[in-house]
Amino acid sequence: MNNRSGIFTFLLFILLFGMIGLQILSMIQSDRLYERLNTLLEAVSGRQMTSYRTESSTDSGSKYPGDEGDWLIESISGEPATLNELVESSTWSTRWIVSGNIFEPMVAYEPNEFKLRGILAEKFSISDDGLEIYFKLKDNIHFSDGTPVTTDDVIFTFETITDPNIDAAGYANYFQDVDKYEKINDKEIKFHMKKVYFLSLEFLGGMPIHPKHVYAFKNANEFNTRVSNPVGTGPYIFGKWDTGQQVVLNRNENYWDEKPKIRKKVYKFITNDTAALQALQAGEIDYLRPLPEQFGEKSKDKEFNKNFYCLSYWAAGNTGYFWVGWNQARPFFADKKVRLAMTLLLDREAIKEHVLRNPDAQIPTGPFYIYGPQNDPNIKPWPYDPQKAAKLLDEAGWKDTDGDGIRDKNGIPFKFNYMIASGLVLHEQVAKLLKDTAARVGIEVTLDPYEWSVFTKKVQERSFDALSMAWGGGVKSDPYQIWHSSQIENGSNYVRFNNPEADALIEEARQTLDDDKRNVLYHRFHKILHEEQPYTFIYTRPEQRFLNKRFSNVKIYKLGIDELEWYVPKEKQRYK
Incomplete structure (x- = not known):
């Protein structure tokens, strides 16, 4: 295995930038839950403990370790607006293409455990009081044009992100507690923090280091409008961008570490899920994130399995969850008894079985990764129980006082709108299930679909009664x-x-460096959410992929998979 790994570098980028995914742009735009998270995840760290956690391998050609060449052609659902990942117009697809491939951070996670290791950094540390973060760069690292990486590049990246004229305000928020930096020499730098924050090392170490000599700008607009031709230290370099069709990356023949076997990576823009699957089966692409129903069907197809790996695994980068939220400013949902009643009215096991058709999906009880240490495993999901829901509604004062079949309170009938983004089949199905069950206990639910731009505007304005969305997540997150x-x-x-x-728990946890002590605080916070039910947590599910079986050395680690380890035996290669 290489000294560094692309997917795990990408996860560290997610840690730095993924918390922006908690903004509106991180909401689900498709039933392909995790692919359409525009900025993905909250944070990545901790320990994973599921059946997917032990290293396994689908390798059928380890006797070909010297084989190089061929292309990896992947479908992504949307064309990026830019390949400049630091600006806020960047999306999930931007980061999927450039993070780990073209740009690298100073630190990332070990592939089989949640332990930080150096990528561009030879050494790194945090002081006992949590206020000083130190990095020493490796001597042999250089950008793809051969220019050595120095602390000037680290400083340039940091100053660019925090420049108020750069379109990166959301990112800059996570560096606002940096008091100053201290350049010790060309290889060593120290950041001084204003206050303790448990993710400071990860955030600073996770910056994708940009070369100052390439990206230096006289005015911010030069940087904000630079959309293509990215240059970094990573194992691939920018090849071309065929607008509306694809982005092509070529192997970095000048890479400072062990070069990957695959010579090209091609990212094809295929927005239609059926067309993407057809392209996979026709040999036009190699790699695909399928819809849940596509995976459920094809993973059982013997003929399909002869030619494609059906990979299902819990990845640290994709530990988000789908939820229904209850606006507590509305009279219906101000009482926690009512919010719990709404949860009891949703048969989430039926959703898993008949809507998701994914036996590996889980029902979360809170916002934390279900196999991570922040999550309290002793808290169990509320069951489907319409009778108990009706009793709770009675206790909260919502009763049918006028005999019209609809509960009411203080003259207000229990009729509310359930807002969803139009065209999202999964969200519509969940909404219809709730509508049907709620009607049986005297609640009238009206489905309220909106085109995406209108939906996001209404969310930002808090102009809804209830809604369904999804958040990205990670194992070490800040709520x-x-x-x-x-x-x-x-x-x-x-x-x-x-x-x-x-x-108070959230604030204290942010300044608690000891993982065990911080997790005690988060367990209490988790219990409060479970009792208050501001969300009904619907499901979380593993990552699923289809991959052509001509690729070898395909392994599953605790943190997912690593494309940089893959290769194609000479006799199976398609492209030169």
């Missing part, structure tokens, strides 16, 4: 932006959750 009461007006606390004890 501040979604759950702290300070985020009700301008953050991502769209359902207006407000609990003083939860606020």
Whole structure:
């Protein structure tokens, strides 16, 4: 295995930039839950403990370790607006193409355990008081044009992100606690923090280092509008961008570390899921994230399995969850008894079996990765129980006082709108299930679909009764932006959750460096959410992929998979 790994470098980038995924752009835009998260994940760290965690391999050609060549052609669902990942117009597809392939951070995670290791950094540390972060760069690292990487490039990247004139305000928020940096020499740098934050090392170490001599700008607009031709230290370099069709990356023959076997990576833009699967089977692409129903069908197809790996694994980069949120500013959902009743009215096991058709999906009880240490495994999902739901509604004062079949309270009938983004089949199915069950206990639900741009505007305005969305997630996450009461007006606390004890726990956890002590705080916070039910947590599921079987050395690690280890035996290669 290489000294560094692309997918795990990408996960560290996600840690730095993925928390922006908690903003509105991170909401689900398709039933392909995790592919359409525009900026993905919250944070990545911790320990994973599922059946997918032990290293396994589908390798059928390890006797060909010297084989080089061929292309890996992957379908992605949307064409990026830019390949400049630092600006906010960048999307999920931007980062999927450039992160780990073209740009690398100073630190990333070990492939088989949640332990940071150096990528561009030879050494790194955090002081006992958590206020000083130190990095020493490796001596042999250089950009694809041969220019050595120095601390000037680290400083340039940091100053670019934090420049108020650069279109990176969301990213800059996560560096606002940096007091100053201290350049020790060309290879060593120290960052001084204003206050303790448990993710400071990961954020600073996760910056995708940009070459100053390439990206230096006289005015911010030069950088903001640079959309193509990215240059970094990574194992691949930019080849070409055929607008509307594909982005091509070529192997970096000047790479400072062990070069990957695959000579080209091609990212084809295929927006239609059926067309993408057809392209895979026709040999036009090699690699695909299928819809849940596509995976459910094809993974059982013996003929399909002769030619394609059906990979299903829990990946640290894809530990998000789908949820229904209850706006606590509306009279229907101000009482936690009512919110719990709504959860009891949703048969989530039936959703897993008949809607997702994915036996590996799980019902989460809170916002944390279900196999991670922040999650309290002793908290169990609320069951499907319409009778108990009806009792709770009675206790909350919602009763049918006028005999019209609809519950009411203080003259207000229990009729609410359930907002979804139009065209999302999965969201529509969940909404219809709730509508049917709620009607049986005297609640009228109206489905309220909106085109995506209108939907996001209404979410930002908090103009909804209930809605369904999804968040990206990671094993080591900071719930501040979604759950702290300070985020009700301008953050991502769209359902207006407000609990003083939860606020205090979130604040204390952010400044607690000891993992065990911090997780105790998060377990208490988890319990509060379980009792308050501001969301009904619907499901979380593993990552699923189809991959052509001509590729060998395809392994599953605790953190997922690593494309840089793959190769194609000479006799199976298609492209020169």
